[in-house]
Amino acid sequence: MGTMSARVPTGLYAITDSQLTPPAALTASVEAAIRGGTVMVQYREKSAPMAERLSQARNLQSICAAAGIPLLINDDAELAKRVGAAGVHLGQTDSSAATARRRLGDGAIIGITCHADLALAKAAMEAGADYLAFGRFFTSSTKPEAPAAETDILAKAKRLNLPVTAIGGITTENGELLINAGADLLAVVGGLFGGSPEAIEQKAQTFTRLFSSYHPLFQLPQ
Numbered sequence: 001m002g003t004m005s006a007r008v009p010t011g012l013y014a015i016t017d018s019q020l021t022p023p024a025a026l027t028a029s030v031e032a033a034i035r036g037g038t039v040m041v042q043y044r045e046k047s048a049p050m051a052e053r054l055s056q057a058r059n060l061q062s063i064c065a066a067a068g069i070p071l072l073i074n075d076d077a078e079l080a081k082r083v084g085a086a087g088v089h090l091g092q093t094d095s096s097a098a099t100a101r102r103r104l105g106d107g108a109i110i111g112i113t114c115h116a117d118l119a120l121a122k123a124a125m126e127a128g129a130d131y132l133a134f135g136r137f138f139t140s141s142t143k144p145e146a147p148a149a150e151t152d153i154l155a156k157a158k159r160l161n162l163p164v165t166a167i168g169g170i171t172t173e174n175g176e177l178l179i180n181a182g183a184d185l186l187a188v189v190g191g192l193f194g195g196s197p198e199a200i201e202q203k204a205q206t207f208t209r210l211f212s213s214y215h216p217l218f219q220l221p222q
Contacts, residue, residue, distance in 0.1 A: 007086075007109050008131045008163040009069070009220050011039035012207040013187040015167075016060075017142055018045055020193040023056065030060055032197035034067045036204020037220065040185065042089050044074035057083045070109055077103040087111070089133070092120065097127040111165065116149030118156055125160050132157055133187060136168020137178060142189045154182035173180040179214045186211075 014033040021029045030041055043060050045053055057073060061083045064071040070086030073079050075094040080087060080103075085110030088100050097110050104110075111131045114125035121132045134147040134153050144166055157164045166178040167187035175186050192203050211218040 002138040007070070008111075008185070009039040010163070010184045010215055011036060011186075011211045012042045012192075012204055013042065013165060013185040014038045014192055014204070015187055015189045016044055017189050017193060018047065020142075020190060023052070026056060027063065028197045029057060029193050029200055030063055032190060032200040033204045034063065035071065036201040036205050037208030038069065040070045040072065042074055042187070044089075046074070053079060054082065057085065061085055067118070072109060072111065077217075078106070080104060087112070087130070097124070097129060114157075115147050116153050118153070121154045121157050121160055125162055129162065131163040131165050131185065132160065132168055133165040135166055135170075136185075137166055138169025138171075139168040139192070149171060151178065151181040154178065158182050172203055172210070175207055175210050176214055179210055184215070184217070186195075198204055 012063060016026060028034040041060060043057050043065055057079055057149045061071050072087045072089050073085050074089050075091060077088050077100040087104060087110040090097060090100060092111045097112060100110055107165040109130045110128060111133055114121040114124055116134060124132055134157060135149050135150050137151065140146060154164050154166060163184040164182055165187050166183035170186050170188045171191040186207060192200060
């Protein structure tokens with residue numbers, strides 16, 4: 001069995017997207033999400049030149065550090081190391097957890113995508129994951145090709161005693177269902193980003209209220 005990681009918070013997990021959070025809007029969007037109660041941020045950008053990715057990641061790391069919340073980098077342990085990020089998120093076709101752990105150290109947060117497969121989740125736990133990510137649970141505009149998941153996978157995954165993340169088409173309207181089904185984190189892209197900073201902050205506040213109402217372990221960031 002795994003052990004619940006004190007490094008991984010409970011709550012809204014904001015994930016950036018090059019279409020919804022383009023360079024000109026990235027900083028303001030993430031700052032608004034944090035003001036609304038976001039507890040963890042993932043920088044996901046695979047197509048921009050390295051110099052641009054490095055600059056953006058450094059900027060986000062500064063913002064997250066000031067707010068006291070972890071920044072994770074999508075599938076790039078080297079970039080995470082260079083900017084001092086808290087860790088990485090890895091997909092099933094990305095680099096290995098062991099490689100990321102060697103590069104980032106024992107204190108890093110490593111999350112792994114498990115789709116809707118408990119066997120993948122058990123393998124991720126054995127590889128040293130700090131949280132397990134499942135989904136998509138609803139139609140997703142950012143990852144329409146992702147395999148569908150049923151909510152009962154969340155309760156089953158809780159038996160592995162690691163924080164459980166839900167992703168895929170999550171909105172303020174359906175988030176309650178996933179929290180009640182067992183999600184410790186809601187990883188949100190399109191359901192959070194894409195509007196004005198004011199709209200992003202308001203959506204983040206709504207997600208935060210859902211956790212406050214329905215998750216027994218949720219605590220507001222200090």
